[in-house]
Amino acid sequence: MNKVWAIAMIALRSSVRSKVVICLMLLLLVTIIGIPLTVKGDGSPESKVQVLVSYTLAFSQIILAIVTLWSGCAAVSTEVEDFRIHLVVTKPVRRAQIWLGKWLGLLVMNAVALLLTGVAVYGLLAYQTRASEWKEDEYARLQEEVLVARRLVPADMPPVDRAATLHLRELIASGRLEPGRSPEAAFTAIRQRMLIQTNSVEYGATRSWSITLPTRPPAGRKVFLQYKYQLGSLVQEPVSGMWFLGNNKDARQIMIPLQQGPGTHSLAIPQEMVGEDLEIIVGYSNIHSNPTTVLFDVNEGVQILYFQDPFVTNLCRTLLIQFFQLALYAALGLTMGTLFSMPVAAFTSIFIIILQLFSGFIETITQDAAADGSSVDPEGALTIVEQLTMFMYKGVHLLLKPLSTNNPLELLSSGVVVGWDIVAAEFLVKIVMYTGIIGGMGVLLFNRRELGIPA
Amino acid sequence: MEETSDIVLSVEGLHKVFKDFWGRPRAKAVNGIDFEVKRGEVFGLLGPNGSGKSTTIKMLLGLLHPTRGKIHVLGKPPRDVQSKVRIGYLPEESYLYPYLTARETLDFYGRLFDLSGPERRQRIDQLLEMVGLQHTGRRTIKEFSKGMARRIGLAQALINNPEIVILDEPTSGLDPIGTRQVKDLIQTLAERGKTVFLSSHLLADVEDVCDRIAILYAGQVQAEGSIVDLLQVDEHYLVPLSGLTPDQLQNVLRVLRETLGAEPELEHPRRNLEQFFMEVISKARASGGEISGAGAGKQVADYLQGAEETSGGGDVLEEILKERAPEPSPAAADPASEPVAPAGEDLDGRIDQLLGDQGDPKDE
Ligand SMILES: Nc1ncnc2c1ncn2[C@@H]1O[C@H](COP(=O)(O)OP(=O)(O)OP(=O)(O)O)[C@@H](O)[C@H]1O
Numbered sequence: 001m002n003k004v005w006a007i008a009m010i011a012l013r014s015s016v017r018s019k020v021v022i023c024l025m026l027l028l029l030v031t032i033i034g035i036p037l038t039v040k041g042d043g044s045p046e047s048k049v050q051v052l053v054s055y056t057l058a059f060s061q062i063i064l065a066i067v068t069l070w071s072g073c074a075a076v077s078t079e080v081e082d083f084r085i086h087l088v089v090t091k092p093v094r095r096a097q098i099w100l101g102k103w104l105g106l107l108v109m110n111a112v113a114l115l116l117t118g119v120a121v122y123g124l125l126a127y128q129t130r131a132s133e134w135k136e137d138e139y140a141r142l143q144e145e146v147l148v149a150r151r152l153v154p155a156d157m158p159p160v161d162r163a164a165t166l167h168l169r170e171l172i173a174s175g176r177l178e179p180g181r182s183p184e185a186a187f188t189a190i191r192q193r194m195l196i197q198t199n200s201v202e203y204g205a206t207r208s209w210s211i212t213l214p215t216r217p218p219a220g221r222k223v224f225l226q227y228k229y230q231l232g233s234l235v236q237e238p239v240s241g242m243w244f245l246g247n248n249k250d251a252r253q254i255m256i257p258l259q260q261g262p263g264t265h266s267l268a269i270p271q272e273m274v275g276e277d278l279e280i281i282v283g284y285s286n287i288h289s290n291p292t293t294v295l296f297d298v299n300e301g302v303q304i305l306y307f308q309d310p311f312v313t314n315l316c317r318t319l320l321i322q323f324f325q326l327a328l329y330a331a332l333g334l335t336m337g338t339l340f341s342m343p344v345a346a347f348t349s350i351f352i353i354i355l356q357l358f359s360g361f362i363e364t365i366t367q368d369a370a371a372d373g374s375s376v377d378p379e380g381a382l383t384i385v386e387q388l389t390m391f392m393y394k395g396v397h398l399l400l401k402p403l404s405t406n407n408p409l410e411l412l413s414s415g416v417v418v419g420w421d422i423v424a425a426e427f428l429v430k431i432v433m434y435t436g437i438i439g440g441m442g443v444l445l446f447n448r449r450e451l452g453i454p455a
Numbered sequence: 456m457e458e459t460s461d462i463v464l465s466v467e468g469l470h471k472v473f474k475d476f477w478g479r480p481r482a483k484a485v486n487g488i489d490f491e492v493k494r495g496e497v498f499g500l501l502g503p504n505g506s507g508k509s510t511t512i513k514m515l516l517g518l519l520h521p522t523r524g525k526i527h528v529l530g531k532p533p534r535d536v537q538s539k540v541r542i543g544y545l546p547e548e549s550y551l552y553p554y555l556t557a558r559e560t561l562d563f564y565g566r567l568f569d570l571s572g573p574e575r576r577q578r579i580d581q582l583l584e585m586v587g588l589q590h591t592g593r594r595t596i597k598e599f600s601k602g603m604a605r606r607i608g609l610a611q612a613l614i615n616n617p618e619i620v621i622l623d624e625p626t627s628g629l630d631p632i633g634t635r636q637v638k639d640l641i642q643t644l645a646e647r648g649k650t651v652f653l654s655s656h657l658l659a660d661v662e663d664v665c666d667r668i669a670i671l672y673a674g675q676v677q678a679e680g681s682i683v684d685l686l687q688v689d690e691h692y693l694v695p696l697s698g699l700t701p702d703q704l705q706n707v708l709r710v711l712r713e714t715l716g717a718e719p720e721l722e723h724p725r726r727n728l729e730q731f732f733m734e735v736i737s738k739a740r741a742s743g744g745e746i747s748g749a750g751a752g753k754q755v756a757d758y759l760q761g762a763e764e765t766s767g768g769g770d771v772l773e774e775i776l777k778e779r780a781p782e783p784s785p786a787a788a789d790p791a792s793e794p795v796a797p798a799g800e801d802l803d804g805r806i807d808q809l810l811g812d813q814g815d816p817k818d819e
């Protein structure tokens with residue numbers, strides 16, 4: 001470990017001394033201080049926090065990613081090129097220890113940078129959201145809904161799967177399934193249509209959702225109902241509606257009349273509305289004066305939010321997730337740098353990251369191609385080249401898909417908890433799986449490399 | 456597993472062909488060489504530029520992979536990590552981290568040998584003193600001259616008190632004092648039972664220190680054997696004579712003339728340039744003045760000599776001048792009255808004696 005640590009400290013010093021890294025770190029500093037001061041948002045407290053938190057952290061992440069990749073690629077490749085590695089590998093040090101040491105050095109650099117970023121963001125946030133800056137209700141909203149980590153519980157999914165299956169069977173039995181259409185695609189479409197139906201409230205109608213909370217909200221903290229809808233009519237005006245709140249066990253019920261336009265809104269509800277079985281039932285009546293349908297969002301239509309952690313905890317977990325991402329980039333850069341010389345290593349790793357960023361896009365390509373193959377040209381098979389390309393796309397997609405997980409910054413800046421489950425999942429995917437594989441490959445190939453020859 | 460024999464380095468049918476990116480042969484650097492080096496020996500690899508010396512050394516260290524042939528270092532293949540604990544290596548150029556200071560550099564390599572903190576500190580102090588850089592320990596390597604960096608390279612090769620020291624052109628870039636010192640160091644190491652493998656094209660250096668040499672040309676061993684066997688000219692003799700009066704000399708010459716039946720040749724010894732250089736530097740130093748470069752340095756780090764004993768600790772320059780300068784004689788004296796000594800008297804032998812007297816050879 002002593003050896004690994006010695007190598008880590010050298011790697012740290014090497015990268016901190018690189019001109020590229022110095023420039024980027026300066027840019028990072030400018031970003032952290034500059035973004036909150038220049039970007040104003042729409043003036044609401046939410047947008048202020050949004051800008052500060054998500055823009056600053058996203059930007060600093062990009063800069064750190066570039067720094068890490070660059071230093072990772074340079075760490076071993078430059079030492080091979082100028083023969084400094086000769087004096088390291090002729091000591092009793094394993095190549096795995098060298099790899100690990102360099103990786104550790106980059107981790108230390110990133111840990112320090114992220115820590116400073118976190119402290120800066122938190123400090124600026126505390127400064128910009130101080131009580132004197134805002135009206136009383138805005139300040140309260142900031143403290144209760146934005147600068148917290150709230151648990152988000154979606155409404156229980158209506159049992160559409162069974163209904164959709166039955167409907168599909170009926171279609172197939174009566175021969176009404178469109179020719180050339182796969183049953184899977186038909187099922188997805190039917191299910192989606194049913195979900196939209198169960199989430200829409202027609203003129204004069206009432207619909208209810210039940211939400212089961214996983215834990216009891218902490219005493220003394222508000223519980224929020226958050227909802228999001230669109231209107232079926234072309235005129236997007238505020239609509240009158242009536243919310244009912246209750247639960248199965250208690251007879252207590254609350255009615256709240258509201259007139260709000262389409263979009264996302266939230267409503268504080270009393271703690272007591274959460275039943276003993278932790279269930280809440282919410283209903284909505286469409287009592288608008290003009291006939292219009294209120295379409296609740298299929299995924300985020302009705303949700304309950306309640307306090308779980310203070311904001312700092314959430315910020316730390318978000319930074320931890322960013323750290324895992326950077327650790328993966330460090331591993332990628334290092335492994336490329338053990339195989340190739342500097343520019344080649346940098347280009348290769350950037351190429352891989354671009355592939356990853358566009359893996360969603362690649363997914364659509366493969367799906368479109370699949371659809372083309374089956375519907376437009378039912379009897380003609382794909383050409384060999386097309387099949388090969390498809391195969392390659394699918395392979396790349398399969399390899400990189402697990403890396404595109406959800407963005408913790410969105411959760412953080414909207415005051416939703418970034419759970420330990422997400423952190424653990426990220427750790428598992430980014431560190432255990434991908435860093436493990438990339439690092440293992442790096443060490444394996446590094447071991448076989450003849451270091452006496454520079455290029 | 457301990458190696459059984461006394462052979463610490465063995466090379467058998469070694470070949471190295473450098474290939475280009477497409478695998479086409481580009482240069483045949485080493486072309487089937489064999490040699491063995493025994494424990495405690497000073498082995499020199501000689502050869503002109505590009506003859507494959509560095510290539511061979513890099514293969515011994517596992518930096519290059521042989522195209523064909525077998526290599527054993529301390530009974531292990533060259534890529535064995537554990538046997539590196541017992542090897543010290545000085546590459547042909549100093550490949551050091553420019554932003555580290557001399558101390559940090561040595562500390563880093565010391566850490567790679569898992570040496571404890573106090574041990575590293577102690578050895579670094581001694582090594583810096585030995586290579587004459589005790590005053591520049593806090594300066595960064597990038598400020599160093601070539602020779603200064605080279606001295607640090609030498610120091611790092613010895614930080615683990617190695618059993619085998621592999622030196623690729625150890626004297627290149629060094630000033631005469633440094634060169635002298637490295638040669639003394641090599642001999643001291645050999646006396647302590649360590650094996651030294653070095654390459655050079657400076658024949659004088661090799662001749663002074665090596666027990667055995669191999670001459671490489673075009674990647675092949677052209678000659679190999681002990682220095683004595685290879686260089687001794689059996690039918691010629693040198694008789695060192697000193698302190699003769701002119702009369703005595705005339706007598707000796709007469710006897711020789713009668714015995715040989717021919718006029719014997721008579722030569723005066725000359726100070727060599729090395730001695731003259733030492734004198735000039737010594738005078739300059741005596742007159743004071745800051746040094747930012749390398750000093751003369753102490754003789755040999757204590758830990759390299761064995762634990763209990765301490766070296767003389769004197770300045771090597773002083774030692775050399777004291778021990779090696781010929782007896783000062785009146786400069787303008789009659790040539791005939793000067794002592795007659797063979798040219799190139801083996802002065803090195805004396806300093807070696809001085810160093811060698813300091814203790815018994817010790818393993819580890
Ligand atoms: N990386 C390499 N690629 C191709 N050829 C090489 C490489 N390294 C060395 N060579 C060739 O191998 C031969 C031997 O080189 P080597 O460095 O061993 O010589 P050397 O005896 O150490 O010479 P010098 O006295 O100049 O240090 C030379 O012809 C050289 O051109």
Ligand SMILES: [Mg+2]
Pocket residue numbers: 508509510547623
């Ligand atoms: Mg060489």
